[in-house]
Amino acid sequence: MFLLNSLYFVPKGWGESFSVIHGSDEVKSGKPSPDLFLEAASRMGVDASCCLVIEDSLVGIKAGKAAHMQVVVVPSIQTESDQYSIADYVIHSFLDFQPQIWGLPPFDDWVMKALPIDPIHFKGSYKNGFLEEISDNNASDIPGQAWSVYFGWVDSDSPxxxxxVVSIRWDCSCGSFRRNIQACFINGSNEQICDQQIEVALVGYIRGFQTMQNPLTDAQILDDDKSIAEVCLDSAAFSYHRCSPAKL
Structure with a gap:
């Protein structure tokens, strides 16, 4: 089931993807009241306690919990993710969602312990194990929900x-919220591209971070991450990305 603020704004084609589409204008009170979710459970013919809600807002979490449902949240505002801890499970991106945890069938689009993704392109410079993003318009080209371990290709002045492999997270340890991009090159010497502008194309996702544990430790790039990335980037499943230039 998919829930909307109004049935007047159902995206084209979504009717074929969901068995029931339900709007908040069909119930007495909207979120954070549980009315919307309770009506959804009723229409599906299941007990509310057996339902899993995926939300992105604080009022949505409150509504789901008030309906006695399990709630997974993908914070719409990453800088305020700590406020969403009342949910049963907090993830930074839907890429982190593991349906098998909730008794649902696992996704079948993983390739050798990695998930192919639409390429994330950005420019940057490398120094001392970290990437600093360079933007032409002062706006980041990396999605705000990118908070995980990824891998891909780098082009530079070198032939x-x-x-x-990169580990992307948000860091607020210095009093301000800024993106932290740890990087590790699998082939070649880091010295070849140190302090020069590079172009990055991330094409695969490996894992997210356990937000309730130590984020600094969890965000470290592991030997297993490097092994997965190297095997995947040499495989036929990623050969399309490999043959395509990573130019922006």
Whole structure:
């Protein structure tokens, strides 16, 4: 089931993807009241306690919990993710969602322990194990929900193309919220591209971070991450990305 603020704004084609589409204008009170979710459970013919809600807002979480449902949240505002801890499970991106945890069938689009993604392109510079994003318009080209371990390709002034693994997270340890991008090159020497502008194309997702545990430890790039990335980037499943230039 998919829930909307109004049935007048159902995106084209979504009717074929959901068995029931329900609007908040069909119930007495909207979120954070549980009315919307309770009506949804009733229409599906299931007990509310057996339902899983995926939300992105605080009022939505409150509504789901008031209906006695399990709630997974993907914070719409990453800088305020700590406020969403009342949910049963907090993830930074839907890529982190593991349906098998909730007794649902696992996704079948993973390839050798990694998930192919639409390429994330950005420019940057590398120094001392970290990437600093360079933007032409002061706006980041990396999605705000990108808070995980990824891998991909790097182009620079060098004729060689490099394989890279990155760990992307938000860091507020210095009093301000800023993106932290740890990077590790799988092939080639880091010195070849140090302090020069590079172009990055991330094409695969490996894992997210356990937000309720130590984020600094969890965000470290592991040897297993490097092994997964190297095997995937050499595989036929990622050969399309490999043959396509990573230019922006």
């Amino acid at each position: 060689n193309r490099f394989k890279i």
